[in-house]
Amino acid sequence: MAVTQLIGARIQRREDPRLVTGHGRFTDDRSPRGCCVLQVVRSPHPHARIRSIDTARAAAHPDVLRVLTAADFRSVLHGAMPVTPSFVAEKRQVPERFPIATEEVVYQGEPVAVVVARDRAAAVDAAEWVVVDYEPLPAVVDPIAALDPAGPRAHAGAPDNVCWDVTYTGGDVAGAFADAELVVHGRIVQQRLAPTPIEGRVVVAEHDPYDERMTIWLGSQNPHFIRLFVSQALQMAETQVRVVSRDVGGGFGSKISPYPEDYLVPAAAKLVGRPVKWVETRTEAMAGTTHGRGQVFEADVAVRRDGTLLGMRLTQTLDVGAYCGTFGAFQAVAVYMAPGAYRWRGVEGRTIGVLTNRVPTDPYRGAGRPEGTHLVERMVDLVARELGMDQAEVRRRNFVTAFPFTNPFGFVYDSGNYHGSLDLALAAVDYPSLRRRQAEGRAAGRYLGIGLSTYVEICGFGPSAPTAGATGGIALVEGAQVRVFPTGSVAVYVGTHAHGQGHDTTFAQIVADTLGVPMEQVELHHGDTDEGTGFGYGTYGSRSLSVGGMAVRGASLLVREKARRLAAHLLEAAEADVLVERGRFAVRGSPASSRSFQEVALAAYGANLPSGMEQGLEAVHYFDPANFVWPFGAHVCVVEVDPDTGQVTIERYVAVDDCGTVINPMIVEGQVQGGIAQGIAQALFEEVVYDPDSGQLRTGTLLDYLVPTMSELPVPECSRQVTPSPTNELGVKGVGEAGTIAASVAVINAICDALQPLGIRHVDMPASPDRLWQQLQEVRRP
């Protein structure tokens, strides 16, 4: 590797000047000339049959261009929306989903018609004038009740509500339970969450019927997949469809999969013959953008009395929603990650995907890994409690210590130091004195709780062999193109997508170090499918650095190697004798004899090339990692719970994370802080609520759905340990989801620890004052 100057440095983000001055390029910030406004008419019912749709009055509005229903869209949109295998290849039923309802609506907010008008006011007015005659049908609103064979079906006429029901077994589960001295049971509810990026979804489309081109501007974590899916539906070649996703106001997993509007807006642009824009309202986002979590776990853990973990049997009941999300089954990874950072003789996990009349669930920050971590870390705490052992001690006794380590499901943890991170975290809070203070407090009627979370995470999706099957054919490798212009400036095109992660800065650090050029000379490009490699794989699953960053490095190395060969020719030296140092190509032993990167770049476009070398200085590299990467760490949350009100106060939050080599510590800290905030938000505040009887969404605005403000969140104390990944030459793992994966259970374990003397064994989320107060009343009842 080149002399490292920038990798590891706290470099300010180059994205920020435009963003702090109001000159970002978010999707709604531009409109093509003549752009119309599209308004979606949505189902107010969770489940109903559409008897008829009367569009006459809306269509007669003087400023309305068209009112379109499924019948109109069927002429330009073909096939069903995609569902990938993800972690469950064996699905029993996958309801076919067209972007707009035809005869039956299956969730509140499902599109039934669209109005295209000259302006927003006309579109909104006319949408109110579309008359839909619904015959309400019984709705399935609870995933457990949905399994009752006598209950209603989420889709009329379906045999049942089971999307999948698969059991994975790893190791000797029966033997583990046969040898158990104690079996500990737990039931854990993962409430539905709304990802809630502050920028909602926006789609703008312009169709050019003369050159047969469709341009779609939207906010996506995954523009190439959107192009793939939408071009197929439009029956256009990928070359005819351009998807552009510039600045995106947060994704958190909710901008990975294609949405109905991603199809309806370009289709409407084609049908109407004008550019069309749709801007989601927050209420549309709460009802129509995918949710995350929505799972119920039952688990039994077999242990010895000395605290040795032997085996686990678990069942995940996952609320799929009304349709299977494109990557919804990814959340079943909770089963594979349920073993956590521990050694087991065997683990058996059953995952049941259940259809309900609610918006589909899909990845939300962590996607299955927070759930798996929450499960195993709660179960370990319950084991400690039932055995009367210290929570840290049970963890230490069972940690994986030798790497690479193969978990019961065959996944190989690449590197780790679980004792190290736990020791650092416990030292940071002075654990023994905290325990003493806890004991003293209890005597005085104060309830301090200490919660541990020692997580391990699978990320960096991913190696080609397992991931090609998971998407239905496309391996989740990553491509990058590096182009050096005659003056030596460097353009880098990546298939990942930054929407807050700062890749334009961190990737430029990697390129600058690898080529030995100043960072200012390197420009990053992403988010436009007309540029760069043939396919880009997007940003999710903390993959961008360990897969995309390695692609960037690989393409840079190819460029550097060609430049070195050319430099040797120019310097009339043997190739083996030319060294690359700080942007200069020098002959070994005679440093005066050298060429700058710029001189070599110019020469690459000239006539004096070595025999067989073509002009130009550019390269494409696809990186296919040998394994996933496995970040880990230890978080400690200290809370005090008011036993009279159920109010939880976070006194301290200490995080020790190990994501391998760090490219830019400032950005890593920001990712961890933000991730922890979302984990705490799940633990204490957020929940998507549907009325249990009517199936109506009750949390339709940010007044009802409690995204925490600055006043509700603590300032976490974050530090790092560095255990490089052996999976890639940079030694990097991933950090975008770690905080969220670790945090919810650190908080809940702390609350349970605080309330243990009062007889409370488990608390589900969100641990609101109301919920805790109710539980406290129950245990106090004589």
Place this chain on the structure above:
Amino acid sequence: MAERVRLTINGVAREDLVEPRTLLVHYIREVAGLTGTHVGCDTSQCGACTVLVDGDAVKSCTAFAVQADGATITTIEGLARDGELHPLQQAFWDEHGLQCGYCTPGFIMASVKLLADTPEPSDDEIRIGLEGNLCRCTGYVNILKAVRTASRRMTEAGGAPTGGAAAGSAAARTAG
């Protein structure tokens, strides 16, 4: 029927005909073409649309454009002067107080008002002053730092910066 509004945005006087139901944020974005002011929630929880109206921080998604008739408005685009960032913009950059950057203009505008009223706020005063704005990326840690840093630099530099912040001591105009 369209109504006439006359107002000043970032020092530029404008006169436009608008539908009475046009929200101030849509007027700013679509009529005045200043797209740095964002919409995040429609119900004035998130504060992404915060601008200064006669010196007061106002959530422009909950005000009608016609209510701003006669007002002096400052948006995020009006803060930097002669290519020099406002101390709050600089501090948000320096302290990594933004990730996706969507909520950032609203946070900066609300912070301008906060520091105009309370030049040296405590952490709790910053929290209370900014709890009308939501950020989903940062966990607010570096936003808190950024406001502290800006406060320190502005105090050291002696008084309020230029920027639209100082504009207008006129009576407050609030939404609704």
